[in-house]
Amino acid sequence: VQLQQSGAELVKPGASVKLSCKASGYTFTEYTIHWVKQRSGQGLEWIGWFYPGSGSIKYNEKFKDKATLTADKSSSTVYMELSRLTSEDSAVYFCARHGRPYDYDKAWFAYWGQGTLVTVSA
Amino acid sequence: DIQMTQSSSYLSVSLGGRVTITCKASDHINNWLAWYQQKPGNAPRLLISGATSLETGVPSRFSGSGSGKDYTLSITSLQTEDVATYYCQQYWSTPYTFGGGTKLEIK
Numbered sequence: 001v002q003l004q005q006s007g008a009e010l011v012k013p014g015a016s017v018k019l020s021c022k023a024s025g026y027t028f029t030e031y032t033i034h035w036v037k038q039r040s041g042q043g044l045e046w047i048g049w050f051y052p053g054s055g056s057i058k059y060n061e062k063f064k065d066k067a068t069l070t071a072d073k074s075s076s077t078v079y080m081e082l083s084r085l086t087s088e089d090s091a092v093y094f095c096a097r098h099g100r101p102y103d104y105d106k107a108w109f110a111y112w113g114q115g116t117l118v119t120v121s122a
Numbered sequence: 123d124i125q126m127t128q129s130s131s132y133l134s135v136s137l138g139g140r141v142t143i144t145c146k147a148s149d150h151i152n153n154w155l156a157w158y159q160q161k162p163g164n165a166p167r168l169l170i171s172g173a174t175s176l177e178t179g180v181p182s183r184f185s186g187s188g189s190g191k192d193y194t195l196s197i198t199s200l201q202t203e204d205v206a207t208y209y210c211q212q213y214w215s216t217p218y219t220f221g222g223g224t225k226l227e228i229k
Binding site: 034043044045046055060061062092094099106107108109110112114 | 136144150156164165166167168177209211213214216217218219220221222223
């Protein structure tokens, strides 16, 4: 199992950015993919999940106006678009896979991408 | 939202020693708890799920225990490669939440 994330981004305040997470080594449609935010030197925040099998999505209320999750089944890739960026959005963003298939709920994260650093600066 | 509190943000332990990292949930989470290890510049690594189930490949010196609101991660015979920050995560209910982390160093 591998989750390969896109490269670091430097974006201007107010802009948007779209991050990708390409999955391999398992059946893409069987597991939810989650996104987690980590600001420098700080803890981890769960953003939401996307289930490629059905296209279902769930967001942390805190991020529902910030993040948009989509996917492309043909390339086994999940995307997260972050909008109206501010300095508070500067962080490393990880994608991670649920530990159990066919399950929307009760998610622990057995596999992680390497992370994408997003820096918001003029 | 369920708040996860790791009371020690920093621990210093002797090589070969034993350490216990605690995590307290603001509500009962019925053992839906995971522990992760994170080293600088790396993604978190899953150590334990279901409060006590050791992930394949994780050394047996790691163990998890607890119930209700209170959980612990124990490491015996501390090795230099165990220097890292450890996080708990509840997955009883969304939004899934993590503890603030406990940074472990060798004394």
